Amino acid sequence: MQRASFGHMQCPIARSLERVGEWWSILILRDAFYGLTRFEQFQTSLGIAPNMLTRRLKALVEAGLLERRLYQQRPPRHEYVLTEKGRDFRPVLWTLLAWGNRHLAPEGASVELVEPETGELVDPVVVDRRTGRLLTEGVRVVPGPAADARLRRRFGDGINL
Template sequence: MQRKSFAGMQCPIARGLDRVGEWWSILILRDCFHGLTRFDQFQKSLPIATNMLARRLAGLVEAGLLERRQYSERPPRDEYVLTDRGRDFRPVLIAMMAWGNRHFAEEGVASHLVDIETGVPADPVMVDRASGKPVDSRHFKFAAGPAAGEGVLRRLAYAERMREKRDG
């Protein structure tokens, strides 16, 4: 079954999902952040079929999140390393991990973020770089950008009416 492409949508969330929306892709990126780079390492880490792993790695390379580098000529072997675009995905993974731990770790936390120097667990929050304010609905709202099309404007106008109704 061919999945729908979101690449043509104006929404940055949809465009991001078009690149990493399959769960295998996100788990491959997670493993890359843990230092895995080689096909056989991903195979050992993930219960994924070989052909599916090859497709997901190729898709991540095509999306510019991973770079394929040959590390052996005989036999020919490649490794997959994060690009700048791929490394920029780290805060998304951290947010997903914190959300998953907060809401779905009934048996307890299996992994979390800790301070390198102290080992103290972190409570990751997103903050605005300029103001230092937490990026929450009390301080920030979604707004149209200069390239916003009709669909984006319609969704955001509806969201604004709902916010005013709720807060007003």
């Protein structure tokens, strides 16, 4: 069954899913944050078929989230390193980790985030970069300057979240 493409949609969530919405992609990015860079490392960590890993790595490179770098000439071998765009995905992973611990781990957390200097647990949240205000409620989704007529009709004056 052919997967639908969301790349043509104006919605930033749909466009994001087009790049990282396939579960292997998010797990590859997770492992890249954990320091893995080589094909064999990703394959061992994930237990993924080589052909699937090849496709996902290629897609992440094409999306600009990973950079493919030659680390050995003979035979040619490459590593996959997070780009700035890829590193910018870190807060998404952190909040996904926290959400999973909070709602999907009845046995308790298997992985946690801690402050490096103190060892105290970190609880990631989403805040407004400009004001530092915690964004749990009280925001409004409005059409942006590049919104097409369809999005302008859909959101009108905005939707309170």
